[in-house]
Amino acid sequence: xxxxxxxxxxxxxxxxxxxxxxxxxxxxxxxxxxxxxxxxxxxxxxxxxxxxxxxxxxxxxxxxxxxxxxxxxxxxxxxxxxxxxxxxxxxxxxxxxxxxxxxxxxxxxxxxxxxxxxxxxxxxxxxxxxxxxxxxxxxxx
Numbered sequence: 001x002x003x004x005x006x007x008x009x010x011x012x013x014x015x016x017x018x019x020x021x022x023x024x025x026x027x028x029x030x031x032x033x034x035x036x037x038x039x040x041x042x043x044x045x046x047x048x049x050x051x052x053x054x055x056x057x058x059x060x061x062x063x064x065x066x067x068x069x070x071x072x073x074x075x076x077x078x079x080x081x082x083x084x085x086x087x088x089x090x091x092x093x094x095x096x097x098x099x100x101x102x103x104x105x106x107x108x109x110x111x112x113x114x115x116x117x118x119x120x121x122x123x124x125x126x127x128x129x130x131x132x133x134x135x136x137x138x139x140x141x
Contacts, residue, residue, distance in 0.1 A: 001032065001033065001034055001035070001038045001042050001043065001046050001101065001105075001140070001141040002032075002033040002035070002077045002078065002138065002139070002140050002141075003030050003031065003032050003033070003046060003050065003077075003138070003139045004030070004031040004074070004077060004136065004137070004138055004139075005028055005029075005030050005050065005053065005055070005136070005137045005138075005139055006028065006029045006030075006129060006131050006134070006135065006136045006137075007026070007027075007028060007055050007056060007131070007132045007133050007134075007135040007136075008023070008026070008027060008028065008029045008070075008129045008130055008131055008132055009025075009026055009130040009132045010022070010023060010024050010025065010026075010129070010130050011023050011027075011029040011070045011127070011128065011129035011130070012070070012127075012128050012129075013070065013072055013117075013118075013119040013120075013125050013126065013127050013128075014125065014126040014128075015119070015120045015123045015124070015125055015126075016123075020118075020119060020120055020125075021070055021072075021117035021118050021119055022070070022117055023068040023069070023070045023115075023117055025067070025068065026056060026057070026067055026132060027056075027062060027067040027068040027069055027070070028050065028053070028055075028056075028062060028067065028068075028069045028070070029069075029070045029072070029127070029129050030050055030069055030070065030071045030072070031072050031073075031074035031077060032046070032071060032072070032073055032074060032077075032102050032105055033073075033074050033075055033076070033077025033078050033092065033098075034073075034075070034078075034092070034093040034097065034098035034101045034102060035078050035091050035092065035093055036091070036093050036097065038093065038097075038101055038141075039101075040101065040104050042101075042141045043101045043102075043104035043105045043108060044104070044108045045141050046105055046139070046141045047104075047105045047106075047108035047109045047112065048108070048112070049139060049141070050062070050069065050105075050109065050139070051063045051109060051112045051113075051114055053137075053139075055135050055137065062114060063112070063113070063114075066113075066115070068114070068115040068116070068117065069109060069114055069115070069116050069117070070116075070117045070118070070119075071102070071105060071106050071109070071116055071117070071118050071119075072118065072119035072125065072127060073098065073099070073102045073119060073121045073122070075089060075092040075093075075098065076089070076092070077092075078091040078092035078093075079091075079092070095121070095122055098121075099121045099122070102121060103121075106118055
């Protein structure tokens with residue numbers, strides 16, 4: 001699994017002009033990509049990493065200060081643009097494989113006590129954010 005994690009002051013995601021997920025206070029925006037070999041164990045490991053990642057102000061984590069997370073599926077994180085001008089998506093898991101694993105990350109975060117908002121898997125989403133810092137990390141499991 002791969003995640004792009006951004007420390008944000010606020011973030012939201014729209015589908016068809018309607019906000020489907022938003023955080024209005026400092027927290028993390030997390031874009032999650034899944035590849036073919038990922039497992040539920042890796043989803044749980046990623047959730048624990050996100051919950052404890054100390055990148056909020058004062059070197060705090062979401063678990064330290066009960067900060068919210070907005071988690072959005074993002075198959076393009078496994079795009080490969082090394083050859084030519086058109087990326088390939090061969091490393092990205094297909095929807096029936098990826099969706100349950102993204103859901104598992106969200107469920108595990110909630111089980112840890114996190115407040116989690118989400119996008120809509122497979123939808124055309126418009127993401128808005130105020131990156132705080134800016135701080136952006138790539139986390140691979």
